Amino acid sequence: MEAVTIKEVAALAGVSVGTASRVLSGNPATSADTRERVAAAAAELDYQPNAQAQALRSTRSNSLGLLVPDVRNPFFADLAHAAEQAALSAGYVTLLGNANEQGDQQDRYLDTLISRRVDGVIVAPVGDDGGRLRALIERKVPTVLVDRTVPGLDLPSVTTDSEAGIRQAVQHLAEQGHTRIGYISGPQATSTGRDRFAAFTRAVAEAGLSQDPELVYFGDYQAASGSAGVHALMELTNPPTALLAADSLMAVGAISILHKLGKRIGTDIALVAFDDIEWFALLNPALSVIAHSVEDMGRIAIELLLQVIAGQAPESVVLPSELIVRASSAMPIRPMPILPTTQTEQRSQQ
Amino acid sequence: MEAVTIKEVAALAGVSVGTASRVLSGNPATSADTRERVAAAAAELDYQPNAQAQALRSTRSNSLGLLVPDVRNPFFADLAHAAEQAALSAGYVTLLGNANEQGDQQDRYLDTLISRRVDGVIVAPVGDDGGRLRALIERKVPTVLVDRTVPGLDLPSVTTDSEAGIRQAVQHLAEQGHTRIGYISGPQATSTGRDRFAAFTRAVAEAGLSQDPELVYFGDYQAASGSAGVHALMELTNPPTALLAADSLMAVGAISILHKLGKRIGTDIALVAFDDIEWFALLNPALSVIAHSVEDMGRIAIELLLQVIAGQAPESVVLPSELIVRASSAMPIRPMPILPTTQTEQRSQQ
DNA sequence: CTGAAAGCGCTTACAG
DNA sequence: CTGAAAGCGCTTACAG
Structure with missing residues (x-):
């Protein structure tokens, strides 16, 4: 050089x-x-x-860190894109790091970001313990949480209120005549996993549908667990007639296994996924989704971060969600065979 | 802080x-x-x-830059992931930049990377003029090109030999009885656009299929141009019975418009796409693809870059491609109506 | 309006 | 084995 x-x-x-x-x-x-x-x-x-020398002298680097759990997850790829464009127009470059859903890899990037003295960081955290996020707070590095929060960490955040979207989805499914909805949940060690599960539980009770705990499978937001979830749910003596997957990757896993099992989505079984991924509209049948704006999430996260950098203490922002009905759940209402919904005694997972 | x-x-x-x-x-x-x-x-x-101070003193930053044309394109998301993991295990952090398929945004990131004195950069270049890539070369910044090359720039690269995969695809289609294959090409201002188009042209001639220039539509690697291409091709008096899309995003556009037109993929029309994206296997019918290993591409790009940083002059690497046949092109061979293949006189695009 | 000088946080010959 | 000092490329009071 x-x-x-x-x-x-x-x-x-x-x-x-x-x-x-x-x-x-x-x-x-x-x-x-x-x-x-x-x-x-x-x-x-x-x-x-030389940006290094400038930063050393002026203690500003004009760079931001963005840590996502998984770049290959289209939701986070979109989020990265949105945040990066917003940052760019504010004069910042974005250093993107990928935690690969692993706490230690997240911690490694976090330390790297501290070392590089970025002006601020946006984190969609992996897991619940915070890890080296606490070091960011101690060092007073401007930090904003996005998509997920961490209990006990008092940081501004931009998240989605999943309540409305999930309630709409459950109600929609109930209107089609479904009484047993299988739920492929996110991990309970993430705030989104907990929030969405709680919203589902409330919505099902509200709609008067089966609250059979066997209808809930706990996955880990990766495709393979979506497949495993479908397997488990379809093997029940009284299997669900509709499925709700708590993120896009688990929905992908669910779709692939349903294909293999010969179950026709939108005909034999209804499917709704959380996250409005472009590709979902292309599937045949097109997938019903609970949509929330990843554009807004990225943009607002940058706005909040700039405020923190400027010494302000912005309020956290909660974005809305809503159901988009497509063919995968819009099956003609057929009378369902009335099966006894006796709650079989088996392990319940909370 | x-x-x-x-x-x-x-x-x-x-x-x-x-x-x-x-x-x-x-x-x-x-x-x-x-x-x-x-x-x-x-x-x-x-x-x-303080990484800045260390870098200032030791003229090493232990960071690499990676510039992709579009993070939201799953091929490049996968590439970013592969390169990042390889870099991480070699002790480097990767600063990911997104050119958004825009030359000026690429140039802006390139200047930023020079300013930040990264130890090296990997670029999947946008366009053909090189832009600020020339500044990297002048400054002797270790640089490796990936996926695409730039004419006149003598830089080590990792690319795909599309010849074999495309020939296999055309032959496969010919065996199914297709004589008129529509080709949705990448832009001729990119090396991959040119290479794949040339390979298609050769393969079609070799297989004795129609070389009607109307069967080629020139897109820009974005989804919208895939839709436009299908529109144009299906309006021909003698439309193609099979389609080959030169990248995944244009394939996505093609699929969505085929759905709208009521054309059943794998039944009414065959479709093959370049790039083996996970999602393509989930479509119904599953999409036949020309696969090349994005894992290898990312990993090898990092290897070459580390060699350049070490003062060596590595050879460029060319990776193979091959056809994976799935349902979208495996339609039962039916006798095709013999239509006159008189070459109508209309604009030919080269 | 301009120059000389100090200093940001490190690393690394240079003595001892 | 260790300390004092120079210097990486900048920015910014401080004089003038």
Whole structure:
């Protein structure tokens, strides 16, 4: 790497390094003549200031960290894109890190971000213990949580209120005649896993549907657990006629196993997924989803973070969710065979 | 941000800053006693070295830049993931940038990466003119191109040989009885767009199929152009019975418009896509694809980059591609109505 | 308006 | 084995 330094620019312009710096940083205390000569020299040499040195001196790096649990999850890819574009237009570059749903990898990135002295970080946290997030707080690194929160950490956040969307989904399914809805839940060690499960439980009770605990399978937000969940649910003596998956990846796993089992989605079984992924509309049949705006989430997270950086203490933001009905759950209402809904005694998972 | 500095660690350990630095960097010229005291002090204070200052002094940042054309494209999300994991295990963090298929946004990130003095960069370039890539070369920033190359830029690269996969796809389609294959091409301003189009042209000639130039539509690797391509191709007086899309996003666009037009994929029309995206196997019918290993591509790109950083001049690597047949193109061979294949005179696009 | 100088947090020859 | 000092490339009071 053969870098051009401000010293060379100053020499070519025939001024001191300090003066060159002033011109380059737009300090008005410079003469028009000097401004011109320095600008010409910088252009001539294709000068790119050393961001490290700038940051060291000014304790600002104009960079933000963004930590997602899984880049390959389209929801987080979209979130990364949204946040990055918002950051870019505010003059910040975004350093994206991928925790791969692993706490230790998240911690490693967190330490790296502290080391690189980013101006702030946005984290969609993995797990519930916070890990090195506590170090960020101690160091007073401006931090905003997104999508998920961590109990006991008092940080501004942007999350989704899953209540409305899930209630709409359950009601919609009930209207189609379903009484037994299988729920493929997220892990209870994440705030979204807990919130959505609680919302489902309330909605089912409200709608007067079966509260059989066997209808709930606890997955881990990865595709494989969606498959496992469908397996478990379909093997019940009294299996569900509709399925609700708490995130897109588990829905993907559910779809692939339903195909294999020869169950026709939207005909033999209804399916609704949380997260409005572009691809879901392309499936045949198109997938009904509980949508929430990932665009807004990314944009607002950046806004909050900029406020924290500016020394303010912004309120957390909760975004709405809503059901979008497509063919996967819009099956013609058929009279369901009335089966006894006696609650079989088996392990209940809470 | 309240950072702990090496000065505080040194003070707590009762040694000079230089000695503390030596211990922390594993310099063997230290006494066991000192090592212990410094390590204890660093742990006690939860010391994280300032990466900026380290980089400024040692001219190494232990960070790599990765620039992709579009994070939301699953192929590049997978590539980012693969490269990041490989970099991580080599001790580097990856700064991911998203060009959004825009040359100027790519240039902006490139300048940022120069400013941040990353140790090297991996770029899947947007467009054909190189832009600020030339500045990287002038500055001797270690750089590796991935997926796409840029004419006139002599940089090591990791690309896919699309020839074999495309030939297999065309032959497979010919065996099913198709004589008119519609090709939704990538932009001719990218190396992959040109290579794949050339491979298609050769394969079609080899198989003795229609070389009607109307059967080729030039898209831009975005979903919308896939839809537009299908529209244009299906309106021909003699439309194709099979479709080959040169990337996953254009395939997505094609699928959505085929649904709307009421064309059943794998029955009314065959479809094959370039890029083996996980989701394609879930579609109904599952999509036939030309697969190439994005895992290998990411991993090898990092390997090459580390070699360049080490002062070596590695050879470029070309990865293979191959056809995976699924239901979307495996329709039972039916006798096709013999239509006159007179080449109508209309605009030919080369 | 401009130059000389201090200093950001490190690392690394240089003495001892 | 250790300390004092120089210096990486910048920015910013401080004089003038």
